[in-house]
Amino acid sequence: MLEAAIEILLKTVVILALPLGALPLIIHVERRGAAFMQKRLGPNRVGPFGLLQPLADVAKFMFKEEVHPTHVKPFFYTAAPVVALVVALLPLACIPVAGPIEAFGRTIFPEVFRSDMGIFFAFAVSALGSYGILLAGWASNNKYSMLGALRACAQMVSYELSLSTSVVAMIFVYGTNDIHQMISSQTGYWFGVIPQWGFFYQPVAAMLFLVGIFAESNRLPFDLAEGESEIVAGYHLEYSSMKFALFFMAEYIHMIALSALFIIMFFGGYSLLPGFDLIAGNNPALIVVLQVASLVIKVALMIWFFVWVRWTLPRFRYDQLMNLGWERLLPLGIANLIVTVLFVYFRNR
Amino acid sequence: MEFAAFIVFFLIACTLAGVLLGISSLLGQKRKTVREMDIYESGVNPVGSATRQYDIKFYVTAILFLLFDVEIVFLLPWAMAYKETTNTGFMIGGFVFFMVILLVGYIFVINSKALKWEE
Numbered sequence: 001m002l003e004a005a006i007e008i009l010l011k012t013v014v015i016l017a018l019p020l021g022a023l024p025l026i027i028h029v030e031r032r033g034a035a036f037m038q039k040r041l042g043p044n045r046v047g048p049f050g051l052l053q054p055l056a057d058v059a060k061f062m063f064k065e066e067v068h069p070t071h072v073k074p075f076f077y078t079a080a081p082v083v084a085l086v087v088a089l090l091p092l093a094c095i096p097v098a099g100p101i102e103a104f105g106r107t108i109f110p111e112v113f114r115s116d117m118g119i120f121f122a123f124a125v126s127a128l129g130s131y132g133i134l135l136a137g138w139a140s141n142n143k144y145s146m147l148g149a150l151r152a153c154a155q156m157v158s159y160e161l162s163l164s165t166s167v168v169a170m171i172f173v174y175g176t177n178d179i180h181q182m183i184s185s186q187t188g189y190w191f192g193v194i195p196q197w198g199f200f201y202q203p204v205a206a207m208l209f210l211v212g213i214f215a216e217s218n219r220l221p222f223d224l225a226e227g228e229s230e231i232v233a234g235y236h237l238e239y240s241s242m243k244f245a246l247f248f249m250a251e252y253i254h255m256i257a258l259s260a261l262f263i264i265m266f267f268g269g270y271s272l273l274p275g276f277d278l279i280a281g282n283n284p285a286l287i288v289v290l291q292v293a294s295l296v297i298k299v300a301l302m303i304w305f306f307v308w309v310r311w312t313l314p315r316f317r318y319d320q321l322m323n324l325g326w327e328r329l330l331p332l333g334i335a336n337l338i339v340t341v342l343f344v345y346f347r348n349r
Numbered sequence: 350m351e352f353a354a355f356i357v358f359f360l361i362a363c364t365l366a367g368v369l370l371g372i373s374s375l376l377g378q379k380r381k382t383v384r385e386m387d388i389y390e391s392g393v394n395p396v397g398s399a400t401r402q403y404d405i406k407f408y409v410t411a412i413l414f415l416l417f418d419v420e421i422v423f424l425l426p427w428a429m430a431y432k433e434t435t436n437t438g439f440m441i442g443g444f445v446f447f448m449v450i451l452l453v454g455y456i457f458v459i460n461s462k463a464l465k466w467e468e
Contacts, residue, residue: 008354012361020365065378070386082366089362093355113355120425141399142388150407157414164421168428175432237389242373246366319466322410326464330417331455337424338448345441 011112015092019256024054026252026303033307064241069140072238076139081239081246084132088250090125091257094118096179098270098291102284109180110288118179122261123167129216129254130156133225133235136247140238148234151318152225156216158325163212165333166205169340170265173201183269195274199266204336206266208329213258215325217251219306221313224321259302263295270295409463420451 028043028051035042044050068077096111115121130153137149174182188196199206215222225234236247263269270291272280280287316324388395424447431440458464 008357011354012358015358016361016365062373062376063378064373065380066374067386069388071388078370082363082370085366085369086359086362090359093358112358114351143390143399143401146399146403150403154407154410157418158410161414161417161421164418168421168424171425172428172431175429177429232389232391241377242369245373246369322464322466327459334448334451334455341441341444345437348437 007108008112011110015095015097015112016089018097019089019092019253020249022256023249023252024058026256027057028054029304030307030310033304034311037308037311058245061242061245066243067238067240069238071141073139073141076135077238078243080132080136080139081243081250083135084129084250085246085253087125087128087132088253088257090128091122091261092253093125094121094179095257095260095264096183096270097295098288099183100180101288111179116176116178118177119167119171119182119261119265120177122257123164126216126254126257126261127160129250132247132250136239137235140235142238144231144233145235145237148225148231148237151231152218152235155222155224155321155325156218158322159212159215159222159329162208162325162329162333163216165330165337166202166208166212167265169202169205169333169337170198172337172340172344173198179264179269183264183271186268187271189274193274195268195271197266197268202266202336202340204332205340206262208333208336209262209266211329213255213262214306214309215321217255217258219251219255220310221316222321223315224318255303255306256299259299259306260295263298263302267298273297406464406466413458413463416454417451420447423447 031053032042032044032050042050043053046052046056068074093113094111094115096109098110101108101110111118113121133152133156134149137145137147137152140146170182171177174185176182176185182198186195186197190196190200194200214220218225226232231237236244239247260269271294272287272290273294276290276294280290388399390396427440427444431437434440
């Protein structure tokens, strides 16, 4: 009993510390990446390569004045950033960082919440993300905030449809909802070099899912919740100091969690990168380390992709965004599902 | 047992967010002026209330999302059950029937211009 409690606590701390510890680094990469693409230097004064800049920012957030305006709905105004952050953290609970580990005479699963409905659970809780935003917009009692929240929410639910259709197609292909089984069916190679990742089975679903991630985490080119010239900062307009920081953290953690899910479904999750299996050999401890490294490298590449897209593409117009979601991506997702199902049916007949 | 782990995770996440908020309200500078407590409307005096009427399109979008999302939720257990059944013909027939209904509904929604944002 005590052993189990310690195990749960340890896993929870590690799973929470990994993304939260990586956050300052990610924000730094984002700012330096922006500077790199715009031919300027970016933050490089605090510490080596400016690496301590994010920590200085955190200290600044703590010592900033916490404005609590008089016109807001007090309880929900304070609750909204907490809801946003907690809901963004929840999907991380069922993401495994490595394969099942045989140690101490039993099998340890390196995720907090072991479930055979892992994928289902992850999408159920990540869909709650719109609540924090809607709550913030409504409780702020400000026209910009309300409009920003409504826009963000309508956009998130619209793109969730095409995202879910691609998830259905993937669950159909794998025939399972269990994350470990999903990943183990993606290990192995074609012709000894090309990894058998889900991406090669379902490129259309991967594309839909990728667009869905951008829209769900409110990143450019889909960050219609913000818009300097029309609704200023959107739903977090009336928030300051740490309350704003919580929304900021929630956005990045949502990005990390959805990237990890994308990696799990389409790029083999923690399965070893090509070449790593030669290094690992049959040493079980080394395999676990390399699995964690593989997942981290894949997620890091995804995060770089987010930064790359952000500083390359301009923002959509709102009607273009909704048309793309409802009239292009949703039918495409349904068509992809129908083609997949019929293909599998006629091939196995 | 597995769910207990999730509850622990949830509680620790809540505590973390609470502690972060607590730190800034303890350490933060305290110098309140009247103007900064007012509604931010790009510097001009606020006009009217924020709880006014908004475009009904947002509401329509939410309702339509509910309809389509329920359809997708029905498909998830179907996709899982497919591998375990022997009568695949029946499963495919049901799927095609379901998709035809979904398609008719989708065409109706698009034709009714419920989702047209530009006027």
